[in-house]
Amino acid sequence: MSLIVLDNLTRCYGRRRGIERVSLSVAEGTLFGFLGPNGAGKTTTIRLLLGFLRPNDGAATIFGLDCWRASKTIKQEVGYIPGDPRLPPWMNGLNALAIFGAVRGRDLTHAGRDLAGRFDLDLRVKVRDMSRGMRQKLGLILSRWRI
Numbered sequence: 001m002s003l004i005v006l007d008n009l010t011r012c013y014g015r016r017r018g019i020e021r022v023s024l025s026v027a028e029g030t031l032f033g034f035l036g037p038n039g040a041g042k043t044t045t046i047r048l049l050l051g052f053l054r055p056n057d058g059a060a061t062i063f064g065l066d067c068w069r070a071s072k073t074i075k076q077e078v079g080y081i082p083g084d085p086r087l088p089p090w091m092n093g094l095n096a097l098a099i100f101g102a103v104r105g106r107d108l109t110h111a112g113r114d115l116a117g118r119f120d121l122d123l124r125v126k127v128r129d130m131s132r133g134m135r136q137k138l139g140l141i142l143s144r145w146r147i
Contacts, residue, residue, distance in 0.1 A: 079143030093123030
């Protein structure tokens with residue numbers, strides 16, 4: 001069974017094409033990654049899959065759900081972290097767990113604290129005082145879809 005399916009997916013930004021007629025399927029249990037140079041369409045494709053952008057043409061599904069129409073459900077089940085997570089500078093890890101948990105409709109505090117302990121990450125530190133590596137650890141904790 002394919003968990004992710006893209007069928008001739010296209011997204012334009014004015015006259016410029018972000019991606020054009022991308023088709024692929026990712027089977028259950030498969031590890032898949034996007035590799036390519038800047039401007040290749042990796043981020044555009046991910047944003048389409050998560051329903052942050054609407055395609056101009058084609059279709060994308062995750063778990064058999066349309067990525068645009070079922071965006072809320074997909075966001076509750078799929079974790080995503082950019083290469084350098086951008087969070088408000090005033091936020092700390094504890095605030096982030098509470099806010100992301102409220103958005104996802106689940107309590108992330110217990111499992112998030114457990115992962116922070118494993119990563120040796122102090123959740124009381126404000127984002128403005130975190131190194132890039134610390135922000136990436138926090139992003140990994142927040143992106144976990146089954147915590």
